[in-house]
Amino acid sequence: MEVGEDAIASVKTDNSERADLLMDRFRLSVIAISEAEADLLMDRFRLSVIAISEAEAEKLGMEISKPVAMCIADLAFKFTELLAKDVELFAQHAGRKSVNMEDVILSAHRNEHLHGLLKSFSHELKGKESTTIKKRRRPSLK
Amino acid sequence: MENTFDDGLIDSIFKLVWSRKATETNEDTEVVNANTEAAGKSKKNRPTTANSRALKVSCELVRIFVTEAIQRAAMIAEAEGSRKIEATHLERILPQFLLDF
Secondary structure: OHHHHHHHHHHHHHHHHHHHHHHHHHHHHHHHHHHHHHHHHHHHHHHHHHHHHHHHHHHOOOEEOHHHHHHHHHHHHHHHHHHHHHHHHHHHHOOOOEEOHHHHHHOOOOOHHHHHHHHHHHHHHHHHHOOOOOOOOOOOOO | OOOOOOHHHHHHHHHHHHHHHHHHHHHHHHHHHHHHOOOOHHHHOOOOEEOHHHHHHHHHHHHHHHHHHHHHHHHHHHHOOOOEEOHHHHHHHHHHHHHHO
């Protein structure tokens, strides 16, 4: 009886150890895959930042050196990560699982000017998407 | 307007951040969840998503971030009589720039 119980116990611990080991290996491979994916995303993001910043510099009649563009790309990536976290929290706070336009606009609330820009951008988007034009009477601000 | 980010790119970056955060928080509660996972799993662990308009606005926000940095750095470069934006110009604007975003 005792031997049997011992054996079962050892099998149990053996199994759980093996399961832990498998779990760890699984985790490691998942981490490796997601890291490779993150690198890829980062590169794509960098490329588009460089394209945008070169176009913008050209518009201003300036040149931009490569390290500066890379710096801005890294900054923008970190900013995007922070934005993702903020926006998720806002959506969660509103009891939603999907992020709305309002969440993104809210994330820029510290900078009034930026807030206004994003608001008008969102109005433009709404106007574009709804082909049926809804005319809303607004009291003119004077 | 002519040059902006790809919605899909921003979407996948968002999803990456969210999934990373979700796995971090799940690891602590994983042991508890393993026993009671059968019920209510689909609702609780559903990942966050973003709708297409939210993504467009996010793209615009990041685009403004980049162009604003360039414009401010260009202003400093121009004041110094240089045609090329160098790292020192970016350094000058960085503190205020980061406070503004």
